[in-house]
Amino acid sequence: MSDVLNWKTLSSEYIFKDRWLTARKDTCKTxxxxxxxxxxxxxxxxxxxxxxxxxxxxxxxxxxxxxxxGEVCIELPGGCVDDTDDTHEDAIRRELLEETGYAFETVHYLGRTSANPSTNSNLMHMFVATGGKKVQDQHLDENEEIEILELEWSEFLQLLEEKRIVQAMHMSTIFYAMRYLDKLGYK
Incomplete structure (x- = not known):
């Protein structure tokens, strides 16, 4: 891929830093x-x-x-990649175990996506996990209150049909996972 469109960063200044959010002001040259x-x-x-x-x-x-x-949302399990995670797979296995209490036989990497590449510097790494077994209770972060849903495939498809999943990056993960699982049907 050509880099002829790349901008050059002339300077960067941090204007806000906190636990979950860091904002910076760049000066760039096109x-x-x-x-x-x-x-x-x-x-x-x-x-x-x-x-x-x-x-x-x-x-x-x-x-x-x-x-x-300001809503209760239905989402996929997941979260932040921590400094203690050696790999993205380690991160998703940890998050799945913490949020659901399930461990998975297989975790397959589907790729990466960005919430907004014009303003956000990070990526979300997408996986499909199969062969899940309940091995422990949830181990949630201090501000998390999460209800687990165990859905039949038909119930899951109904959520999609009703457009009940509003987290766009999770919908990207669902699309790639369904493609990987050969579960996409086109009408």
């Missing part, structure tokens, strides 16, 4: 020589999520309140 100042970037850690299937073929989803949207 290939045509135009100076873009300011250009704001939000820095987040990478994320990992998976479409998880139990050993008997049920789909595991989670429900939790999302403050920014």
């Amino acid at each position: 290939p045509s020589g135009k100076i873009v100042d300011p250009y704001y970037v939000l820095e987040y850690t990478d994320w990992a999520t998976a479409l998880p299937l139990t050993e008997d073929g049920k789909v595991i989803m989670v429900k939790q309140f999302r403050q920014a949207l």
Whole structure:
């Protein structure tokens, strides 16, 4: 891939740093020589999520309140890649175990996606997890309150039909997982 469209970062200044959010102001130069100042970037850690299937073929989803949207959302399990995770697979296996109490026989990497590459610096790594067995209770972070849903495939498809999953990156993961599982049907 050609890099002729790449911008050059002339300077960066952090304007806000906190546990979950870092914002910086860049001064950039485009290939045509135009100076873009300011250009704001939000820095987040990478994320990992998976479409998880139990050993008997049920789909595991989670429900939790999302403050920014002000709604209880149905989502895939997942979360931040921590400094203690050696790989993205380690991160999703840890997140699945913490949020659902399930361990998975197989975890397959589906690729990466970005919430918004014009403003966010991080990526979300997508997986499909199969052969899940309940091995422990949930071990949630201090601010997490998560309800686990174990859905038959038909119930999962109904959620999709009703457009009940609003997290766009999770929908990307679902698409790639269904493609990998050969579960896409076109009408």
